[in-house]
Amino acid sequence: MSSSLAERLRAIVGEAHVVTDADVLDGRSVDHTGRYRGKAGALVRPGSADEVAAVLRECRESGVCVTIQGGRTSLVAGTVPEHDDVLLSTERLTQIGDVDVVERRVHVGAGVTAAAVQRAAAAAGLLFGVDLAARDSATVGGMASTNAGGLRTVRYGNMGEQVLGLDIALPDGSVVHRHSQVRADNTGYDLASLFIGAEGTLGVITALDLRLHPAPPHRVTAVCGFRDLDALVGVGRGLRDTESIAALELIDGRAATLAAEHLDVPVPTTGAWLLLIELAGETDLTERLAHALEDAELYGEPAVGVDSTAQQRLWQVRESTAEVVGLFGPPLKFDVSLPLSAIPSFAADSTALVAEHAPDAIPVLFGHIGEGNLHLNVLRCGAEQEAHLYAAMMNLIAAHGGNVSSEHGVGSRKRAYLSMARSEEDIAAMRTIKAAFDPTGYLNPAVLFD
């Protein structure tokens, strides 16, 4: 990066917040899984929406690309710079407003983590509707940009459904404040929805108004074993649209066994597929749960948690599956969305496909049955094996009527596969919007489009 641009950026954000140290840039140019690496020219940390806008203006005028970084928890290399970019970090945008208990909302900076919003909500007796394994690092700005899902989507929807308003710095250096103090607002284009899921290609989200939810007073959790994945999916189908559903998580028996071995997590039933069910609501739900399981072909007795200690223990089974896959080096991750009916056949076929391309690898699945969202983790998969397996897996997903991204987004890792999910006219319409907002294409150039 030219020293004159660095100088102008320092004038905007302050000396301390333009970093050109090679080690720092090197650490910021690799994704957190360690699988994908790029190259950056500078790290810039603006302290306000206006500073973000001014940084964008300078970079655009200098013809320098900008890659936005939030918590850098992308699983599709969404924050890896490819053009010696300026890294624009939202890490200083961490203000958390007062929780409005009556209207159930809170205004937060884009750099606030999911966990911090959860804590602020809980302190006000409310609940934030999104939870995911990366909660301590993932920022709400990044989560909105990727429309993140997670463990509570089945009840509260994805991140987009929590967003009541946005501040966005546009590629031309202007700032749009799109907020409404009222719940119903039918005046013109739903700009917020356009920026949600746009993966930072249309602007930088700098702050958000987030919807919070009443915290249900009653909660019951269970982990049930199934020999037969069809039977598990059947229970999930019956529960996913009920009012009280709070979580519906598939846990691969292989992953649970690994967790029991390596992490010493007590698994209720080994040698089977597990389903974590959580119901929450205004009334006691233990009977409702028993009713849902009464005709199910379970393997072993379900482990039921009615108090929070027992519930945490059951959740540990699910969380440990996400943890254990990291013990074998960075896993190769696929984020797949499938019709529920296709899940059993995809589980079998994907295992066979992994065996074919990477015989020593261990495939394990977990995911969110309510949305038909599976995370296939391939442990011990080398880079060369990945090259072949990746494309083959994308085709397998398509063959099962699935989508190549369920909740992780496209990032740079899947940009070559966008056309498997979107038609030519559809991508053309997306490019029309991109070109209108960012004609030179300098903002997040590596992601989404090939």
Added chain:
Amino acid sequence: MSSSLAERLRAIVGEAHVVTDADVLDGRSVDHTGRYRGKAGALVRPGSADEVAAVLRECRESGVCVTIQGGRTSLVAGTVPEHDDVLLSTERLTQIGDVDVVERRVHVGAGVTAAAVQRAAAAAGLLFGVDLAARDSATVGGMASTNAGGLRTVRYGNMGEQVLGLDIALPDGSVVHRHSQVRADNTGYDLASLFIGAEGTLGVITALDLRLHPAPPHRVTAVCGFRDLDALVGVGRGLRDTESIAALELIDGRAATLAAEHLDVPVPTTGAWLLLIELAGETDLTERLAHALEDAELYGEPAVGVDSTAQQRLWQVRESTAEVVGLFGPPLKFDVSLPLSAIPSFAADSTALVAEHAPDAIPVLFGHIGEGNLHLNVLRCGAEQEAHLYAAMMNLIAAHGGNVSSEHGVGSRKRAYLSMARSEEDIAAMRTIKAAFDPTGYLNPAVLFD
């Protein structure tokens, strides 16, 4: 309109579907309230998305404006042509696909009415999440284009939340099919959301995949009287975010009295504000209702309906308020969104404002308390009085922290007031999108933008 354009349009849609008869065009150029009138050059009724696209292409190339017409139930003159336009009607796009009971969805043409979708859903044991007074005329294409709300928004959200996929004919004559067979799909821009609420300025919705909901087995309805509007709002605030809420409708005592007088509708309690509450869910909810009302300062005994006949009778009270306002000529309608806390003061101030500008007029309110959405109907308000009252009312709404459109959209009637709801940068971003999709501005030119 030139005869050569008419010829080319006939070649696309067939002789019978290009109408230039003056009486027909005259009838189609006035809105259904009779308050707003324009002028059209032809009525064109395409039979498919491809025909819609071809009509758009011809009109754009001929420099002729197009106004889209669905059920023509707009309350903001959203379908009134102002430029001797071609009226593009979706009335032939009325196919209804098979209801997918497992995935709870149905594919329908844009010209299908809300009532027809409700019937199709009910026949499959499911429920369509949007209901409004104009259900027999309003089309799902228009409802999506305006992101219509209604009587069930408090539970299921607006029309946009029911849309799982869209077919859209773009101003350049291409057709985007944006569908997904899976629930979770994070691949690129949320195009559907951009077209929802765009009021036909970015394209013509030709077909939709709609989400359907399980029909709750239990339902209880009540109409309660309140002397004090604050007390009514307090009950609404306590109920609006509960799981089982199914409707929360304010009924002005003045309207209820008029309905009792003119329509012979039995009103449980006259001389008071009324609140219709409906709870629905998987369990019996009569106790839940009693609990919600136990500390409320009611006026008289609540009328409670536990069977469908009694419930219909109570709904008749609400429906009759919408009907009775039409008995005094076309009412002037304001669609206002307010913070709940502002509702009592707005009710008082708006009554005073009407008395000031139109002393003979009768103001009556009804609306959807869950969203803070009030419909203020001014009966016996002349055109000259309207001219002054309209702008004054917009200012009053702003002074109460409200929004000038809650669910009716902007149309042409409110386009001059868009800047009261959206900032300059915000409108500029909207115009950027409009210009990208429709650089000549020929599609629905009268609505949204001034």
